[in-house]
Amino acid sequence: xxxxxxxxxxxxxxxxxxxxxxxxxxxxxxxxxxxxxxxxxxxxxxxxxxxxxxxxxxxxxxxxxxxxxxxxxxxxxxxxxxxxxxxxxxxxxxxxxxxxxxxxxxxxxxxxxxxxxxxxxxxxxxxxxxxxxxxxxxxxxxxxxxxxxxxxxxxxxxxxxxxxxxxxxxxxxxxxxxxxxxxxxxxxxxxxxxxxxxxxxxxxxxxxxxxxxxxxxxxxxxxxxxxxxxxxxxxxxxxxxxxxxxxxxxxxxxxxxxxxxxxxxxxxxxxxxxxxxxxxxxxxxxxxxxxxxxxxxxxxxxxxxxxxxxxxxxxxxxxxxxxxxxxxxxxxxxxxxxxxxxxxxxxxxxxxxxxxxxxxxxxxxxxxxxxxxxxxxxxxxxxxxxxxxxxxxxxxxxxxxxxxxxxxxxxxxxxxxxxxxxxxxx
Numbered sequence: 001x002x003x004x005x006x007x008x009x010x011x012x013x014x015x016x017x018x019x020x021x022x023x024x025x026x027x028x029x030x031x032x033x034x035x036x037x038x039x040x041x042x043x044x045x046x047x048x049x050x051x052x053x054x055x056x057x058x059x060x061x062x063x064x065x066x067x068x069x070x071x072x073x074x075x076x077x078x079x080x081x082x083x084x085x086x087x088x089x090x091x092x093x094x095x096x097x098x099x100x101x102x103x104x105x106x107x108x109x110x111x112x113x114x115x116x117x118x119x120x121x122x123x124x125x126x127x128x129x130x131x132x133x134x135x136x137x138x139x140x141x142x143x144x145x146x147x148x149x150x151x152x153x154x155x156x157x158x159x160x161x162x163x164x165x166x167x168x169x170x171x172x173x174x175x176x177x178x179x180x181x182x183x184x185x186x187x188x189x190x191x192x193x194x195x196x197x198x199x200x201x202x203x204x205x206x207x208x209x210x211x212x213x214x215x216x217x218x219x220x221x222x223x224x225x226x227x228x229x230x231x232x233x234x235x236x237x238x239x240x241x242x243x244x245x246x247x248x249x250x251x252x253x254x255x256x257x258x259x260x261x262x263x264x265x266x267x268x269x270x271x272x273x274x275x276x277x278x279x280x281x282x283x284x285x286x287x288x289x290x291x292x293x294x295x296x297x298x299x300x301x302x303x304x305x306x307x308x309x310x311x312x313x314x315x316x317x318x319x320x321x322x323x324x325x326x327x328x329x330x331x332x333x334x335x336x337x338x339x340x341x342x343x344x345x346x347x348x349x350x351x352x353x354x355x356x357x358x359x360x361x362x363x364x365x366x367x368x369x370x371x372x373x374x375x376x377x378x379x380x381x382x383x384x385x386x387x388x389x390x391x392x393x394x395x396x397x398x399x400x401x402x403x404x405x406x407x408x409x410x411x412x413x414x415x416x417x418x419x420x421x422x423x424x425x426x
Contacts, residue, residue: 012314015220034091045223053087115176122193130154137334216391246276255281268363323383325375
């Protein structure tokens with residue numbers, strides 16, 4: 001079967017699908033990942049076909065931070081959605097029998113599935129269905145506590161998501177020859193949906209629809225032939241386990257300021273540190289600090305004493321998998337949600353919001369994290385439970401049940417089969 005995975009956003013929105021894609025490939029499917037051009041090497045290096053989706057997520061995050069009003073943020077988001085819609089149209093033109101979609105581009109993926117006559121399965125990295133158990137990631141506030149307040153906050157998140165993509169969906173329907181007047185197309189409207197996080201981290205709410213489940217994590221695949229830099233190996237062997245510090249795709253353009261802040265925080269806490277540059281371009285300063293570029297978190301994190309990060313979904317998952325405590329520094333979007341989960345699970349001290357970040361606050365948070373043995377104990381317990389899960393297997397089983405007896409769908413468009421040779425192990 002030809003499977004097309006559609007995603008958009010930063011690296012954390014793409015990397016988990018490389019692991020899911022590799023599992024699908026191993027099971028005999030032909031797999032392509034539609035993602036921004038900047039991730040072509042990430043996707044192709046894992047043996048998967050890449051189909052480009054226009055858009056510059058790094059520039060979008062930078063422009064969001066500079067926006068003077070919510071109206072400007074909405075305009076930037078809608079322009080980005082139009083670019084993603086163009087990419088979805090081009091990606092599906094290459095042919096597919098099944099669409100797997102991230103939550104962000106789900107309205108566009110569902111539209112494409114309708115046009116091609118192929119099934120669409122939601123494969124979401126964050127919760128995207130309103131529930132009384134908690135406010136959805138991205139909720140602005142929950143002034144009315146309790147189940148009703150959580151439901152209201154979640155529904156408001158979904159309304160905003162629908163509005164951001166409404167114009168792009170309308171234009172995509174016209175481009176694909178569909179009649180006007182699309183049905184509601186918020187991310188939560190795709191059925192079925194499997195969420196790629198552990199039920200130990202976010203248990204499935206009982207008030208979610210029956211065809212919405214929690215599968216477990218999909219772990220990023222390593223690029224074929226990856227080896228750790230010698231400088232990093234030497235640094236790790238030269239002393240006690242360091243603290244990892246990285247802000248992922250956040251804080252674009254703030255590398256100089258963050259480099260100074262991190263150096264002072266590391267000195268205050270009296271630790272060694274590996275600092276990942278990320279999109280901010282954070283530098284490493286001092287004898288006990290090493291700056292690195294992209295390094296697989298599944299390799300690096302188990303070798304650290306703790307991970308300081310922006311609490312993106314992927315980095316949060318990697319830290320939990322490694323069984324090390326965390327210092328969450330959330331910036332935006334779903335990050336406050338995951339930061340709160342880390343604190344609630346007992347693997348991290350209270351989060352330090354990025355807007356409140358100082359060298360003193362970060363240094364003290366690192367000290368608090370490392371000086372409380374319960375954080376590491378709880379992290380190790382969770383890691384053992386997560387290791388017993390297989391989120392990709394749940395997706396494979398679901399695909400099998402969804403397509404049992406289903407005739408191969410040629411769709412309204414055709415294209416060559418896609419896929420790649422995957423020689424390295426996961």
